[in-house]
Amino acid sequence: MTCLRHLPNAITIARMLSLIPLAWLMLQKQYTGALILALVAGVSDGVDGFLAKRFGWEGRLGSILDPLADKLMMLCCFSVFMYQGHFPLWLFLLIVGRDVVIVMGTTYVNFFVGRLKAATPTLVSKVNTALQILLILTLLVTLSGVYNLHQLNQWLIVLTAIFTMISGLHYVWLGFRIKRQFQHERS
Template sequence: MTHYLRYLPNVITIGRMIAVLPLMWLMWQKAYTGALLIAVVAGISDGLDGYLAKKFNWQGWLGGVLDPLADKMLMLGCYTVFWLQGVVPWWLYLLIIGRDAVIVLGASYYHFKVGKIARATPTMISKINTVLQILLLWVLLISYSGLVDMFAAHKPIMWLVALTSVISGIHYVWMGLKMKARQRAQEVA
């Protein structure tokens, strides 16, 4: 039985992935209090699966892929609904999606055309951007649920998300070009 417990973090992560659909549906129905509840449970589950994986050394390749994928699915789902509802402006939505596309496409290009990427490690500006994206989603869900009036915070946080998305995207492109140049220099030497 204990052998099977090592898969518990992945099961929790898969549950978080499944939660994306009811979360998006509740948001689309403007049942923001229910959506907020699912978002809170998803946030707790994200912390729990990471804690269990590290505490009991249950980390693995699959969990390393599923966990960030689940997080991206949740954020993409929430931002898509808020964009379609007109809550998030189109330009911010495109910046958020565009940044992720640049990172994934750039990493894929590098991995298949230049050299293997040993380990993907987020940069500090990327971590700040992710925190701001999550903060914006929380503030929007709390505001639209009617629990707390946080509407005045929307625009400033949106601008911070936009700024850090641009900086983070440019930084990843710069790092990729630098890695490519270093790889080419090693091949010549």
């Protein structure tokens, strides 16, 4: 049973490795295969989370790898979509910019203000991530020819942009709040 406690992390690492065939399939315009692989990755994300919580196999490594795998998957898909002209550059830059601001802010607070505990994503961040994942899936569904979701994709682009901005601003606000809290505790 001791070896099984590493199963959620192994599933997460396998999901990270699946980025290579996913990107290749997308670049080859094999969108049906890419859609299937993306759905399998999504299911594996749920399975590793379920196993970790259900059996108490949660750990620091998993808490880092799991969101990293999700971010890499989304970055990979958005990068290929943008390269192929299916995704606007401005939205790609907005999404990446938000993540860079969050990483820089977290790094600053950790090194210059005080050690942060692992944070749970905020509700607005969860909605933002869900919209990004939904956008990837609807683009893959449309490009694979399964069903034309072009209108929905256009709305999801707008909603994703709005929630990316709101989420980014929310994290900046939280960063300033945490900084004030640490400063208050020190004085």
